[in-house]
Amino acid sequence: MEKVTLLLVVFAASSVFAQHQHHDQEHDHSVHRVNVSVYYESLCPDSKKFFTQQLYPSLQGNLSEFVNLTLVPYGKSKATFEVTDWKFECHHGEAECYGNRIQACALKRIDKGQDSPGLGYNKVAVGFINCLMDKADKTAEAVFPTRDCALVNPVSNLLDIENCSNHTDAFNYMAVFGRLTDQIQKPLKSVPTIVFNDQYKQEDNDLAQTNFAKALCQYIESDKPAECSGVSVTVTSGLFALLLALKMF
Numbered sequence: 380m381e382k383v384t385l386l387l388v389v390f391a392a393s394s395v396f397a398q399h400q401h402h403d404q405e406h407d408h409s410v411h412r413v414n415v416s417v418y419y420e421s422l423c424p425d426s427k428k429f430f431t432q433q434l435y436p437s438l439q440g441n442l443s444e445f446v447n448l449t450l451v452p453y454g455k456s457k458a459t460f461e462v463t464d465w466k467f468e469c470h471h472g473e474a475e476c477y478g479n480r481i482q483a484c485a486l487k488r489i490d491k492g493q494d495s496p497g498l499g500y501n502k503v504a505v506g507f508i509n510c511l512m513d514k515a516d517k518t519a520e521a522v523f524p525t526r527d528c529a530l531v532n533p534v535s536n537l538l539d540i541e542n543c544s545n546h547t548d549a550f551n552y553m554a555v556f557g558r559l560t561d562q563i564q565k566p567l568k569s570v571p572t573i574v575f576n577d578q579y580k581q582e583d584n585d586l587a588q589t590n591f592a593k594a595l596c597q598y599i600e601s602d603k604p605a606e607c608s609g610v611s612v613t614v615t616s617g618l619f620a621l622l623l624a625l626k627m628f
């Protein structure tokens with residue numbers, strides 16, 4: 380009986396301590412953010428699916444605070460340098476090249492490429508790009524509904540982004556994205572490719588396609604949000620209930 384009481388005191392003290400610790404770090408997860416890099420293409424059906432069904436929904440809850448996101452809209456494009464300019468050929472044709480360039484300009488030019496406060500990415504840029512991935516339609520006259528997407532996610536410099544996407548800057552951004560893609564895998568085997576903490580792992584990439592949150596959670600070491608521990612939260616509260624019940628006796 381004494382042992383049970385002691386155990387309860389230790390348990391109560393440690394959970395109070397844990398709560399305090401949690402409170403202190405509540406607003407700054409930047410120390411243990413996971414680097415997430417996504418190598419994809421603006422018109423690739425699997426990229427559209429990953430973005431709109433896995434990545435973007437996962438960023439709507441507390442998991443978002445644990446992500447340092449790098450988007451690389453390039454995929455299986457091929458680059459050549461001709462005389463004075465970069466030229467690209469894209470996996471799904473010329474329209475895709477244009478879509479990749481719009482996204483590149485959005486990433487670099489929305490809030491000057493700065494992260495949103497408290498996050499490891501720019502929320503407006505990611506929302507705008509998610510909308511483009513969702514609504515892009517190869518058969519439409521305007522394949523990418525930039526104006527609609529810029530209204531839903533308040534992009535204040537759309538004209539600059541559109542102008543950027545048909546000028547040298549965009550081609551230079553694509554050349555950088557090409558090098559980043561080559562560094563991870565050359566040639567890139569599948570699109571999209573998702574990489575955690577800068578280290579390509581086939582099994583992480585496979586899991587991320589259908590359960591991005593689970594793949595990400597493997598890399599979150601402390602202060603895991605509820606999204607990571609549906610099961611263990613239940614186990615912990617079960618244990619707590621048990622201890623409470625013991626105390627009642």
Ligand SMILES: *[C@@H]1O[C@H](CO)[C@@H](O)[C@H](O)[C@H]1NC(C)=O
Nearest residue numbers: 409410412414447448449499
């Ligand atoms: C986030 O990722 C970018 C690009 O890889 C990197 O430069 C930056 O250092 C990362 N930030 C943190 C906090 O890991």
Ligand SMILES: *[C@@H]1O[C@H](CO)[C@@H](O)[C@H](O)[C@H]1NC(C)=O
Nearest residue numbers: 538539542543545546547548
């Ligand atoms: C479009 O971009 C080019 C190259 O950056 C720049 O010289 C030009 O002034 C821009 N035009 C507009 C209308 O912003």
Ligand SMILES: *[C@@H]1O[C@H](CO)[C@@H](O)[C@H](O)[C@H]1NC(C)=O
Nearest residue numbers: 473474477541542543544545
């Ligand atoms: C940029 O180029 C694409 C195709 O290459 C074209 O459809 C689009 O209208 C151009 N945009 C602007 C703002 O010139």
Ligand SMILES: *[C@@H]1O[C@H](CO)[C@@H](O)[C@H](O)[C@H]1NC(C)=O
Nearest residue numbers: 411412413414447575576577
């Ligand atoms: C994330 O990337 C940055 C920059 O490359 C690096 O300094 C940092 O250690 C990486 N974080 C992790 C957890 O690997």
Ligand SMILES: *[C@@H]1O[C@H](CO)[C@@H](O)[C@H](O)[C@H]1NC(C)=O
Nearest residue numbers: 405439440441442604605606
């Ligand atoms: C996110 O965290 C806050 C505070 O830590 C909590 O109140 C909220 O329920 C969490 N939301 C989700 C979806 O887990």
